[in-house]
Every structure is written in C-alpha cells, then in structure tokens.
Amino acid sequence: MRLLRHALFAAGLLFCLVSVAPAQDAGRIAKSLAAITAARDNNARRDAIVGQLRLLGVEPVVEPFGEGRGSGANVVVTLPGSGTRTILVGAHLDRVNVGRGAVDNGAACAALIELIAAFKAAPLEHSTLQIVFFDREEAGLLGSRAFLAGGHHVDYAVNLDIFAYGNEIFATSSHSDGRLLRSLRAASDAAGMPLRTVPRASYPNSDHVAMMNAGIETLGLALIDTADIDGVLAIRGGRLTLGRGPRILTIIHSPNDTLAEVRTDQMARAIAPVEQLIRALDLAQ
Secondary structure, three states, rough: HHHHHHHHHHHHHHHHHHHHHOOOOHHHHHHOOOOOOOOOEEEEEEHHHHHHHHHHOOOOEEEEEOOOOOOOOEEEEEEEEOOOOEEEEEEEEOOOOOOHHHHHHHHHHHHHHHHHHHHHHHHOOOOEEEEEEEEHHHHHHHHHHHHHHHOOOOOOOEEEEEOEEEEEEEEEEEEOOOHHHHHHHHHHHHHHHOEEEEEEHOOOOOHHHHHHHHHOEEEEEEEEEEHHHHHHOEEEEEOOOOOOOOOOOOOOOOOOOOOHHHHHHHHHHHHHHHHHHHHHHHHHO
C-alpha cells in the first residue's frame, strides 16, 4: 500500500510538472532584488517589498509585533484555496547593518515575490498559500515566532534563507520521510536540480527553527555552491565563524553582501522545483 501511495504521489507530481509551465523570470527577480537592496534600512526594505507586491496587483497585510527594541512588522500575502490545508512559505526581510543584505536575505525575498507571481497566475486548487516576509530574524527569529504565536493555522512550512546563488539546493527537514521532503526530492529530480539534505543539527539556524519548534512539518532551504555546502558540513555542527571558512561565510554579515554576489539565473532555476513541490502538496490527499 505504501508503494502504491508513493506511485500515485509521483504520478500527481508529474502531472503537475507537465500542466503548469514554470514562470520564473530572472529579469523580474533582479528588479525585485534591486529595489530591496537599495533600501536604506529594514523599514525601507519592508516598504520596497510591499511596493513590488503592489506592482503584481497583490495587496499584502503588514502585521506589527512586539514593543520597543523587540518590535517589527511582518508582510503577509494570503492566496486562498478551497480546502482547509494551509502552506506557509517564508523568508526574512531584515538585514544586519553592514553590506546590502543581498545574499542574506534579499535574494530569498525576491524569490518569494517570484513565487507569488507564479501562484497568482496559476493558483493552487485546494490549499491556502501564505507567503510571509518575516522581520527581525537577525534579532532572534522574532518575526517568525510572533507570526506562529498569533494563531495562524499552518499545515506545512517552507523557509528560504541564503537563496542567492549556486548549483545545489541545501535543505533540512523536520521529518526525514515526510511529505514535504518527498515532494522536494521528486521536484528536484524532475528539474535536474541537485539536492543535499542534512539533519536539523547540521544545518544553520533560521526561521525554520521556529516553525519546527511549533510542531509544523517544515523544510529549511538554501541555494549555494557545492563547495559552500561541503565547507559548512566540514565544521561538523561546530560554531560557524563569519569571515572564515567557506565562501558564503565571507559574504554574509559583511560589506561583501551586495548584488554582485547574487546569480539570478541560478535562482530562477532553483525556484522552479520549490514551486512544484508546493503544487504537489496541493494535489496530495
């Protein structure tokens, strides 16, 4: 019976891949990212994201949270479906005070905007899709924690962080044989996109941790080079030291984190299997 379920799942994904043509546009990704990284601070980054969404004909909801130094505001886009299932896809919008925050994490925000364009053009049939740009990740996952504490119902969650360049998707999952990871593997195989999966303890922290801690079946995704993944894993769960080790650690949280480090053509290729795993989830029973 389990083999039959897996065969039906694979057949559904194949139908999804054939029936929905990928809509990823490297030029549009570049325009979104340029607007985000040009912003002078995190409030302006949030405004830039809202502006890019309005250009798509999408009106987001800005959800403030916290008080004082712990305050911020998430940007939420909800694309309703006919069923009761909700799929959350997130990325943090804030950056540190050095660099332009292109790799960490403007590129992932541009990827979310691209996904919104795709799902607005061809909506999910059954599931509600919530795409959230989280604030204050750099201060301790404050935006994602506030969102999940706010009573939002979520069945599956996917978080993108450091989704800016590279030849391989780097992933962790809350469930080693869950529907999310099976969907990602099938979509990556169909797209010819290399995928490396590791346990949660071997993967750097981001908002996916808040999702997992809330008991939600979750994927954390990054897009970097194979050499970066090898370098991160070579540290074997030890402390990642900014400025030392693999190339990615010489970019993020530094003056090097600029548009020059982003490869929008590689992003477009990697966004396609993310879109397809979401569509496969929508069709799964």
